Amino acid sequence: MSDDAETSDGEPASPLDDQTAPFYTIGQVSSLLGMPQAALRRLDDQDIVSPERSEGGQRRYSRNEVDRLREVATLTEEGVTLPGVRKVLALRRRVEALEEEIADLRARRPE
DNA sequence: TTTCTCACA
């Protein structure tokens, strides 16, 4: 933990470094990942990758979501259906939560 | 001009 753009309290050093703050338009993401805008909208409809909305109701994707989109694209290319992708992402979050819990338990009861 | 939603094949 040293070269990250974060302060000691875990806050991003600046909004520009916040993986959650930078927003891309659907057009940017679409050409960036080479995937149709319609596909992006369907992923949003099915709650697989749901970006924030601007005042005008337009989708704004964060870097995190662009990364997630990359993973989703890989899975679908491998033949995983959207409900399947949804399952994978849910299990992924579950694993992360459990890993955090394990780390926490280890800290409380060291060997 | 770009994005939005909705609808059709």
Next chain:
DNA sequence: TGTGAGCA
């Protein structure tokens, strides 16, 4: 899943 209409 891709395309097009009609709107803001």
